[in-house]
Amino acid sequence: MRESSVGKAAFDKKIIKQLLLSSFFGVILFLVLSCLFSIVIMKNSSFSDKMFVFSLSALVVSSLLCGFLSAKRNKLKGVISGSISGFLMCAVIYLITAAASGFSFSYKAIIILPAVIISSVIGAILKKNI
Numbered sequence: 243m244r245e246s247s248v249g250k251a252a253f254d255k256k257i258i259k260q261l262l263l264s265s266f267f268g269v270i271l272f273l274v275l276s277c278l279f280s281i282v283i284m285k286n287s288s289f290s291d292k293m294f295v296f297s298l299s300a301l302v303v304s305s306l307l308c309g310f311l312s313a314k315r316n317k318l319k320g321v322i323s324g325s326i327s328g329f330l331m332c333a334v335i336y337l338i339t340a341a342a343s344g345f346s347f348s349y350k351a352i353i354i355l356p357a358v359i360i361s362s363v364i365g366a367i368l369k370k371n372i
Contacts, residue, residue, distance in 0.1 A: 260316045261323065265330035268308025268362075272335060275300035294350065298357060305331055305358045309365025320366035328362025 279296040305328050312327035313320045332355055 257316050257318065261312055261327045261330060264308050264311035264327045265334060267311055268304045268327070268331040269334050269338075271307055272300055272304035272331075275304060298354065301335070301354060301358050302361045305362040306365035306368075309362035309367075310369045312362070313366035313369035320368075320370035321363055324363035324366025325359055327366070328359040331362065332358045 276297060279293075279300060283293065283296070308327050308331050309320075309324035312318075312323040316323055318326075335358075336351070
């Protein structure tokens with residue numbers, strides 16, 4: 243009985259590590275896409291009023307990849323791994339934003355959280371079904 247509990251604890255640590263790693267890659271992709279969108283906006287100022295749309299699309303694309311990676315790396319169901327990794331990714335982005343610019347909770351944050359979690363779940367389900 244002891245062997246199974248030790249194996250289960252190691253399994254849980256491995257899953258948590260893989261979910262954190264996929265969330266990390268999602269955050270890195272979001273930062274890269276945000277930088278690319280910022281360069282586009284600097285070159286063409288007519289897109290400056292669409293910054294929220296660009297940031298939301300960058301979050302959706304990066305969370306799709308985050309969910310895809312989380313489902314690829316572990317044996318959890320796609321909905322569970324996608325929602326956990328999407329929530330972790332969103333939490334890290336909120337913490338970075340709060341540390342950098344004194345983030346205040348607004349309606350945009352309420353829109354972003356479900357969008358990130360749903361797109362991460364979709365990415366994980368796509369990976370499990372492909």
